[in-house]
Amino acid sequence: MHIAYIVVTVLAAVAAAVAAAIDVVRPQWLLDNMQNYGIPAQMLGLLGVIKAIGALGLLVGLAIPPIGLAAAIGLVLYFLGAVVTIVRARMYSDIAYPLPWLMLAAGSLGLFVAT
Known part of the structure; x- marks a missing residue:
């Protein structure tokens, strides 16, 4: 179970870091989506920082478990918020976009609790 936790947590961290990098790059499709969701483009920087901190927290949490737990909870809440926003x-056609990130963060959280 511990190996599964490490694998899922590293995957969740990489996914959150990629999502944060996308926020930094600000491709036009992302700007269009943010406008459709009613989120100002100026928020992308903050949203990217939140995801990057979550990614870092998951990795640090492999050595310091309370930090990993906090990061996993934070990312689950973040991506649940993304689903609610959509x-x-x-x-509704965009609902699948945050689900892989949510599932990875929830998997990390669930495996943390299980180990």
Whole structure:
């Protein structure tokens, strides 16, 4: 079980870091999505920082478990918020976008609790 926790946590950290990098690059499709969701483009920097801190926290948490737990909880809440934001914007076709990130963060959290 411990190996599964490490693998899923590293994958979740990499995924969150990639999502943070996308926020930094600000491709046009992301800017369009943010506008459709009613989120100002100026928020992308903060959202990227939150994801980057979550990614770092997951990795640090492999050595310091309370930090990993906090990071996993934070990322689960973050990506649940992304799902809620998409639903509130009635952009149902976009609902699948945050789900892989949410599932990885939830998997890390679940495996942490299980180990």
